[in-house]
C-alpha cells in the first residue's frame with residue numbers, strides 16, 4: 002500500500018473470473034491488451050486490486066495458467082481476506098473485524114438443514130465464508146428461509162448469490178463492497194485516497210462494489226443475469242456505472258476511455274510497433290513495446306524487413322552487455338543477431354509474451370534503470386516461464402536520439418527456466 006508516494010492516479014478494483022479473465026477468450030487477447038496498457042501507462046502511479054470469490058489457493062491455480070499481472074492488493078474469498086503486495090501480507094485486522102457476531106459452526110449447522118444446498122469443495126470453505134451450490138429456481142425461497150434462521154440464531158450474517166449457481170454465507174461486515182470501503186478508509190486516513198477508482202465485475206458477488214460511494218463502475222458485456230437485474234433495480238440511470246459493450250478486460254479498457262480516466266489505447270492495439278526506441282516514449286512504454294515486438298517477431302506477425310532489422314539494431318548500444326541467466330555475459334548485439342535468425346520460429350504456435358511490474362527510476366540525467374518480470378506462455382500445455390530482468394536505458398547517446406539499451410541482466414525465477422535457457426534470447 003505504501004508503494005506510491007501519494008494518492009494513486011487510478012485504482013482499478015476488478016473481479017477475476019469472467020471479468021479480468023474471460024474464460025471464453027482462449028488466446029487471452031483482452032487480458033494481454035489490458036496487461037500491456039497497465040504496465041505501459043499505469044503501473045508506476047496507479048493501483049491494481051483483484052477482488053475475487055476464489056480462495057488464495059484457487060487464485061494461484063488461475064495464475065498458473067493465465068497471463069496474470071501481480072496486483073498491489075488481493076481481496077479474496079468474496080471480500081473476507083485481504084493481502085498486500087507481491088508477497089501477499091495478510092491484513093489480520095480485517096480478518097479479526099469479521100469475527101464480530103460470526104459463528105461458523107452455527108452457519109454450518111443451520112445450512113445443513115437445507116437439502117437444496119450442496120456444499121462446495123473444501124478449498125472454497127474459508128473461516129469467514131461458507132459456500133454452496135444452489136439451483137436458480139430454488140434460490141429465492143432457500144435464501145429467505147436461511148436468512149431468517151441465521152437471524153433467529155443471533156448471527157450478523159449475509160448471503161450472496163452468484164453466477165446463478167453459488168451461494169456464499171459471510172459475516173455481514175464482509176463482502177467485496179465492504180472490503181473496498183475498508184481499503185478506501187485506510188487510504189483516506191493516510192491522506193492518499195486514489196484520485197479515481199474504477200470497479201469491474203460480472204456477477205452477483207460484485208454488486209456491492211457498485212454501491213460504494215464515489216466510484217466509477219463497469220459491468221462487462223458478458224455480465225450475469227443477477228448483476229443486470231441488480232443494475233435494473235438500483236443503478237439504471239447512474240452515469241458512473243457503465244454496462245460495457247465489450248467482454249471481460251476489453252470492457253475494463255472501454256470504461257477507462259468512457260470515463261476519461263486516462264489512456265485507453267493499449268500498446269497491443271498499435272499497428273506500428275517499431276515505435277520503440279523513439280524519443281517520445283517513456284522507459285516503461287519502451288519495455289512493453291519492445292517485448293511486444295519480440296512476441297510478434299517470433300510469431301512472424303511483424304515482417305523481417307530491412308527497416309525492422311535496422312530498428313532492432315539501433316536500440317542496442319555498441320558497448321551494451323547482456324548478462325545471461327547462466328551468469329555468462331556477452332555483447333547484447335550478439336543476442337540481437339540471434340533474435341534476427343529466429344524470426345517466425347513460433348509462427349502458428351501458441352506463444353505470448355508480457356511484462357509484469359515494470360518499475361523505472363531515473364538514476365542519472367536521461368538514464369533509467371528498469372526492473373520487471375518478463376513472462377512467456379508457450380504451447381497447448383500453457384507452460385509459463387519467467388525471468389526477472391533489469392535494463393539500463395539511456396537517451397541522447399551519440400548513436401541515436403531515442404532510448405538505447407546499455408545493459409541487460411536476467412535471472413530465471415526458481416523453477417521458471419525454459420528449455421531455451423541455454424540459448425541467448427532476450
Ligand code: GLC
Nearest residue numbers: 054055125132163167169206
Ligand atoms: C468463486 C468461489 C466460490 C464462490 C463463488 C461466488 O467461484 O470459488 O466459492 O461461491 O466465487 O462468490
Ligand code: MG
Nearest residue numbers: 016018019203
Ligand atoms: Mg466473476
